[in-house]
Amino acid sequence: MSEGIVYQNKDIEFKLFSETYKEKSFEAYGLKLPRIKQVLPTNLPSVAANEKHMDNLFLLEDGTLAAVDYESENSIKNRIKYVNYIGRVMERFYKDTRKIPDIRLIVIYTGDVLRAQSVFEMPCMTLRMEQVFIAELPEEEIYQAAVHKIENGGKLTEQELMQLVILPLAARGVKRKQERIEQIIRLAKRIQQESDQIFVLTGLLVSTDKFISEESAGTIRRLLDMTKVGRMLYEEGMEEGMEKGIEKGIEEGRHKTLQLVGRIFTVLKDEPALTNKEIADKLYCDESDVDTIRKMYP
16 A cells, blocks of 8 residues: 555544543543543654554543553553653644643553553653543443444444443453454444444544554454545545645645534534535535535534
8 A cells, every 4th residue: 555545544533532532521531531622633742753642632621631552561661651742742832832732641451451550650750640440441341331322323422432432442452352342333323323333333443553454454444434524525635635745635635624524513513503605605515415414513
């Protein structure tokens, strides 16, 4: 697969993930934090060329940042990694705004870790972590409840969706995690609400990135491409690409489309009585775009 296509896929995934995670809560994981306001990119300034990005960086409704990482082991090297993460976040925000935001560190442990110290101390600094131990979740009970609800035409709650995307982490060992991933992919195909389906699929890709098989990741990406928003992002990017160069055009086209999706969604939420034509006139877009988004976000 070419670098351009890989970049294109990652771009789609980030943008879909960003839209579906807005206003979600961490309460499903036992954390009482403000809701997510925005998903931020994790491509921070790096010290070493092979240094990995953190899994998620969220802006919360109270203005604080939440750096989130998924871990399958409790080790000192991870604490060192978190210190680097926090330093890079501080560096980027100070460079851009001349201010350092309040930052929370959330570590979500897989079923392989049952306990860990929440504080890492040295004479010169103290690192505090808000921890989630997925092993404590009733794994099979959550899965069966979701299956039952979907089979009976029900809509999953926010808590059920949030738990479903991290459910594979509850299993011990890579093999059992992979089996659960495949179960949830099959279940996601049967979710009727497209926005919920996108949420589960993108969330699954992010939370299981460190151990998901290439085959399962490919299946998820193909399913995302088949969604209405996925197709819109792809088609817009291709149109831009014909004029400006495939790689740059795909990036710019998808960005514009996602902005339009967000603007339409905001008007639908604030002024639900407006007709599709009135919204299209207001935003200078096609009526068919408004119709597509209205069907996705009733």
